[in-house]
Amino acid sequence: MSKVVAELKYSAEHEWVAADGSGPAGIGISAVAADALGDIVYVDLPEVGATVTAGETCGEVESTKSVSDLYAPVTGEVTEVNDAVVSDPALINSDPYGAGWLFKVAVAEEGPLMSAEEYAAANGGEL
Amino acid sequence: MSENYTALYEQHKKAGASFTDFGGWQMPLKYESELAEHHAVRNAAGLFDLSHMGEVWVSGPDAAAFLDYALAGKLSAVAVGKAKYSLICQEDGGIIDDLISYRRAEDKFLVVPNAGNAVVVAAALAERAAGFDVTVEDVSAETSLIAVQGPHAEAILLTLVPAGQHELVTELKYYAAVEVGITVNGAVQDLLLARTGYTGEDGFEIYVPNEDAAGLWEALLEAGADPGLIPAGLACRDSLRLEAGMPLYGNELSREGNPYAAGLGPVVSLAKESDFVGKAALAELKAAGAGSTTGRKLVGLKGLGRRAGRSHYPVLKDGKVVGEVTSGQPSPTLGYPVAMAYVDVEFTEPGTTLHIDLRGKAEPFEVVALPFYKREK
Numbered sequence: 001m002s003k004v005v006a007e008l009k010y011s012a013e014h015e016w017v018a019a020d021g022s023g024p025a026g027i028g029i030s031a032v033a034a035d036a037l038g039d040i041v042y043v044d045l046p047e048v049g050a051t052v053t054a055g056e057t058c059g060e061v062e063s064t065k066s067v068s069d070l071y072a073p074v075t076g077e078v079t080e081v082n083d084a085v086v087s088d089p090a091l092i093n094s095d096p097y098g099a100g101w102l103f104k105v106a107v108a109e110e111g112p113l114m115s116a117e118e119y120a121a122a123n124g125g126e127l
Numbered sequence: 128m129s130e131n132y133t134a135l136y137e138q139h140k141k142a143g144a145s146f147t148d149f150g151g152w153q154m155p156l157k158y159e160s161e162l163a164e165h166h167a168v169r170n171a172a173g174l175f176d177l178s179h180m181g182e183v184w185v186s187g188p189d190a191a192a193f194l195d196y197a198l199a200g201k202l203s204a205v206a207v208g209k210a211k212y213s214l215i216c217q218e219d220g221g222i223i224d225d226l227i228s229y230r231r232a233e234d235k236f237l238v239v240p241n242a243g244n245a246v247v248v249a250a251a252l253a254e255r256a257a258g259f260d261v262t263v264e265d266v267s268a269e270t271s272l273i274a275v276q277g278p279h280a281e282a283i284l285l286t287l288v289p290a291g292q293h294e295l296v297t298e299l300k301y302y303a304a305v306e307v308g309i310t311v312n313g314a315v316q317d318l319l320l321a322r323t324g325y326t327g328e329d330g331f332e333i334y335v336p337n338e339d340a341a342g343l344w345e346a347l348l349e350a351g352a353d354p355g356l357i358p359a360g361l362a363c364r365d366s367l368r369l370e371a372g373m374p375l376y377g378n379e380l381s382r383e384g385n386p387y388a389a390g391l392g393p394v395v396s397l398a399k400e401s402d403f404v405g406k407a408a409l410a411e412l413k414a415a416g417a418g419s420t421t422g423r424k425l426v427g428l429k430g431l432g433r434r435a436g437r438s439h440y441p442v443l444k445d446g447k448v449v450g451e452v453t454s455g456q457p458s459p460t461l462g463y464p465v466a467m468a469y470v471d472v473e474f475t476e477p478g479t480t481l482h483i484d485l486r487g488k489a490e491p492f493e494v495v496a497l498p499f500y501k502r503e504k
Contacts, residue, residue, distance in 0.1 A: 031254050038362060039162040041457045060486075062435060064161055065362055067486075073139050093160075 001126035002031040005097050009110075010119035011073035016097065017113060024079040028072070029061065032125045034096045037063040040089045043054040045070070045103050050078045054111025059102075061092070070102070073111050080104040133178035134271050134337040138344050141360050150243030152179035154361050158318035161362035166457045168326050168367055169502075171355030172277030174347055175364060177332065178340065181245025182270045183252060185228075186235040187261035194228060194236060196403050197255040199386065201396040207229045210302045210323060214386055214394055215240075215248055216405030220412055221382035222389070224248050225374065229304045235382055237319070237334075239272075241376045253405060260278070275347055276330030276367075278502075279354040286350040289315060296320070301329075312342035325364065327371025327500055334381060353425060368387065369454050372427060372498030378438060378453045379425055379467055387418035388469065390425050390497070423450060423469040427499055428481065428492040430464030433457075436483035436492065442468050443482040443489055449474050452483060458499060465499045466492065 008016040014033030019025035034040065042062035052058040052072035059070035079105045085091045092100040120127050131152045139146070144155035155176065157164060167173050187192060194202035200213035210229045214222050224244040229237040240248035249265040256263050275283055285293055287310045295307050304321035311318075318337065324330040335343050348356065365375070374380050379389055386395050396403075397410050408494065418424045428436065435457045436442075442450030455466030466483065474481060478497050482489035 038157065039160055041162075042435070046433075062457070064165075064366055064459065067435070067437065 001124070002035045004030065004032065004116050004120040004125040004127050006127055008097070008116060009113040010116065011111060011113055012070065013071040013073070014123070015071060015073040017073050017110070018110065019074075019107060019110070024106045024115070025074060026101050026104050027073060028096055028101040029092060030119070030123075030125070031096045032123050034093050034100070037061060037066065037068060039064050040092045043070075043085060043089045043102070045081050045086060046078045048078050048081055051077045052076065052105060055108065072105070073113060074105050074107045074109065075111070076105040076108040077083060078103050079106050090113075131179070133176055134199040134340040135176045135178060135344055138341055139176065139358070139482075144358075144360060146342070147361060149178055149319070149361055150241065152242055154179055154356070155371040157360040157362045158358050161360065162459050164357060164359040164363035165366050167355060167357045168277045168359055168363065169327055169460055170278065172275055172279040172283055172330075172351050173326070173359030173363070174344070174351065175274040175276065175359050176271075176344070176461070177274050178271040178337075179242035180272050181240040181242070181248060181265065182272070182334065183238045183240065183245075183249050184235070184264040184266060185238055185252065185261060187259070188234055189261045190234045190236055190261040190424070192401070193259040193261045193397055194238075195401050196259070197252055198226075198228070198403060199395045199403060199409070201399050202228055202230070202236065207232055208303055208305065210304055210321060212394060214253060214391065216409065217382060218385070218405055219406060220385045220405045220408035222376075222384060222386065223251060223382060224379045225376055225380055225391075229319075229321060232450070244376060249474035250450060260311050263432065269337055270462050271335050271337050272332055273340065273343055273347065274324055274330060274332045275333060275356065276324045276326040276328045276359075276368055277356070278329060278397075279351065279356065280328070280330040283347065283351040283354060283356055284309075284320075287346055292458070309343065311335070311346060318343075325371075326367040327373070327498065328367075328502055338361050365454075366459055368454060369456065369467065370460055370498065370500035372467070373453060373466075374425070385412050385417055387412055388422055388424055390418070402446055418472065420472060422472060424472050424475045425453070425467055426470050426475045427495045427497040428452075428466040428468055428483070429495045430466070431491040431493060433464065434485050436485065438469070441484040442470055443484055444474050446489070449481070455483075460500050462494075467497070470494070
């Protein structure tokens with residue numbers, strides 16, 4: 001079973017948000033989504049300084065078999081992008097909540113987010 | 128659509144497969160990582176369950192003459208023991224299926240259609256058999272098919288074949304088949320072994336009764352563990368066959384398409400003295416220059432960027448739509464995106480730069496000769 005991390009919040013589009021209110025929020029995609037996509041080979045991320053809007057597309061994730069839009073789970077300015085994951089997208093499969101994080105946002109407003117329990121109940125996955 | 132399970136379903140579940148529907152069958156898509164499975168087939172070996180494929184025996188005094196009539200190729204010219212890739216076409220030249228036929232005796236062939244087409248092909252063969260002294264028997268339901276593909280395939284297989292029969296395997300040529308003793312569940316059984324496959328690698332396909340399929344699967348897994356054989360699913364089968372430039376029915380081949388546009392003109396034997404279904408239409412298509420001077424032609428496209436084209440994406444020349452992608456994805460072996468596409472013939476010269484419309488952004492691709500990948504021999 002794919003892992004769901006208890007301390008994170010999740011969007012319906014399978015992004016996770018690490019926001020403790022003490023700075024920009026880290027954003028990535030859940031293990032449930034990474035497993036469903038298969039081996040990820042390419043990722044297109046927003047640029048530092050760009051404004052992303054909750055619920056709107058801000059990039060894409062491509063696996064060997066398909067391509068999926070990446071949705072912003074929050075609204076705000078992108079403060080940092082994970083260059084390591086751009087050069088080695090397989091990090092999203094191997095460590096979706098760690099080395100496979102995607103970008104950070106100075107959050108102006110959160111989109112509709114779920115708790116880990118709610119996300120696991122809706123999508124499967126193991127807390 | 129009915130849901131069929133192969134005799135190896137429990138083996139796949141045990142190995143942690145995720146499943147997908149393919150031609151009405153629940154088939155393993157991948158076990159752990161489709162990329163790891165892809166590389167295993169290129170570098171060591173992979174084990175595939177192909178039991179969803181059809182198996183139809185055609186036998187009787189007119190078997191060869193009948194297949195000459197029913198299929199586009201000249202099956203009567205195939206030597207006993209050899210196999211031939213062919214097409215079964217409609218009257219209008221449209222492709223019903225691509226299939227492999229093994230000649231097992233002067234008067235006996237095994238015809239292997241694709242999963243989703245097996246019923247239709249068996250029915251078309253039965254219908255076309257009228258007037259021929261021939262029996263058409265669909266044994267798909269009782270027959271499993273297991274493939275071991277990759278550079279170590281031969282060595283793995285030999286561990287299950289009695290020493291006295293090793294030469295039957297090592298001397299077996301590509302696109303040929305032989306009955307050989309293979310150890311299954313502790314007993315040596317005579318099974319039909321074919322040196323064919325759909326991965327671009329050396330390898331074998333083994334026809335086995337359903338009740339012995341699990342035993343053979345386990346035996347091959349055990350025999351291949353050391354050289355790195357792993358079970359391989361449909362996801363890597365698709366990336367492997369795409370790299371090898373092999374068409375997939377439903378993507379590159381269809382009833383609406385024709386063999387000349389698909390680059391399969393050499394498979395059509397217009398020189399056959401006898402008539403065959405689709406001959407008149409195909410002769411007309413060829414005379415009109417289908418796939419050479421008119422219409423569209425199937426080409427290989429090599430991505431110059433990192434993003435991959437996908438099935439049905441438009442192909443552009445100077446912003447104008449001149450084709451459509453039929454299959455595409457990043458090539459795990461080559462490290463760049465590859466695609467097959469039907470493109471207006473005037474833009475199919477290798478070296479031509481085209482673009483694929485990737486969800487609104489045009490990305491450059493170069494026309495290249497197929498296959499993308501060819502193994503070293």
